[in-house]
Amino acid sequence: MSQVAEAPASRDPDELADPASYDGLALRRLTKHFGAFHAVRELDLDVPRGSFFALLGPSGCGKTTTLRMAAGLETPSSGTITLAGKDITYAKPYQRPVNTVFQNYALFPHLDIYENVAFGLRRRKQKDVDAQVRDMLELVELSSQARKKPTQLSGGQQQRVALARALINSPEVLLLDEPLGALDLKLRRSMQIEIKRIQTEVGRTFIHVTHDQEEAMTMADTVAVMNAGVIEQMGAPAELYENPRSTFVANFLGQSNLIEGTVKSRAADVVTVDMHGVDVSVPASRAHTDGDQGWIGIRPEKVLIGEVGEELDAPGNTIPGGVVSDVSFVGVSTQYLVRMPWGQELQVFSQNTGRHRLFATGDEVELSWRPEYAFLLDAAQDASAGAQRMDADG
Incomplete structure (x- = not known):
């Protein structure tokens, strides 16, 4: 945690x-x-x-x-x-x-869509029910379904009925x-x-x-x-x-590479960190630790991958000595795992624009990223916090 x-x-x-x-x-x-x-x-x-x-x-x-x-x-x-x-x-x-819309919609199965939406107004004995219901059905684009029962609608349509029934109560x-x-x-x-x-x-x-x-x-x-x-x-x-401020947020919102580092110096606008022998820069506004140790964070899609010695368009942070350990082609991008000299595997998401060749497992590569995309988090935090997202409610 x-x-x-x-x-x-x-x-x-x-x-x-x-x-x-x-x-x-x-x-x-x-x-x-x-x-x-x-x-x-x-x-x-x-x-x-x-x-x-x-x-x-x-x-x-x-x-x-x-x-x-x-x-x-x-x-x-x-x-x-x-x-x-x-x-x-x-x-x-x-x-x-306040009105609540639940995951199961809680529609009345014996009432048609019109009467489901009108239910709250009729219970409060409001006037001009018809005009309000018609306006609400138009808002959720279900005017043509007014006399159908909930079971005759798709899940998305039922969801819109639930929204209309809640919103009509203003x-x-x-x-x-x-x-x-x-x-x-x-x-x-x-x-x-x-x-x-x-x-x-x-x-x-x-x-x-x-x-x-x-x-x-x-x-x-x-x-x-x-x-x-x-x-x-x-x-x-x-x-x-x-710009996540904790490892939990960095991992729960998408995916992040978190790499151990030691702060070498702090200036007004940049923090310099020794990352396993390579100096990397992090903007001061994205450095969220006052200590000497920290997690350098970089999103996989912000990491560039290239041949050994290739000039990558990311001046400032170039990390040599990588070896591709896994390749997953997912259409719009290719997702790599790259084992670094210190033993950690970093994730790299590379857009399939056709400008660069696809790398294969075992290829030697270099990685790079622009300093403005990196962030620095407190080393006391768990680097795996938030990484295991669960699909249950809570």
Whole structure:
């Protein structure tokens, strides 16, 4: 487990809004324990109104428990939840302007699509039901399916019915609990785009819980990566991927090469690190350790591979002495494992543009990368943290 689970982004009081005047969802020191097990630990979080926010993490990290507390389906052990300045910590689910869409959709099988969507309005005896239902079915592009039963629809269509049924109640916040988990890969990807389109059109706050890093990064404006009940790091998807602050985030979001190194010098804008006898540079803004030892991180697609002595387009960090130990051709790219002189195998993802020949197992190669793509993490952290992603909910 990472040693920096409580990331500054989630704990710095200077960066948190005043819950009493904040128009979004604010969690303060939110804690939930089940006996001796702490599912969520003193979580501080602001979710801006109208944003698409993702809680991302592996099974058991606390993301679903956090969502259920926001929905009113779990009672916090301590802490507060406010929405648009109103304390809803102990409000019943029906008393808070929040709706939840679950992975199993929970549609009424005996009602047609129109009546499924109209259900909440009819229960509250609202007027003008027909116009609202028709508008919502048009939003989710299901107008032509209005009189079909749920079992007559595909999984993706059922998901859109569930969205429409939740959104027609005009919730301040829509909670999405692993909403695409039951869909196949191709449909899941199309639904990612569809849900993002719907969120943009309605302008409501969406909070999406998922263990799928690609799903979170594709859909959300902001992603909070959770681990062991706390937020490891929070930010825009590109920021988290390009500049992770812990080994857990580096491994959980995609894949990373993490290589031992010793800090030789620190300047205002660059840190120089001895990596098994080769000096490499890391931008100071991407160096996240104050110690002398660290993990030099580089994403596999940022590593260039070439012949011995070949001039690679990555001035500054060239590492000789590599031998290709495995080759996997995956269409758009070729994925190599390259054994380095110190015994570690590094991953290299090389785009198949046709400009370079494919290397074979046993070929001697050199690797290179641009210094601005590297990052440096605390050596006290586990280099394998976050690497084993699990597909279960948590």
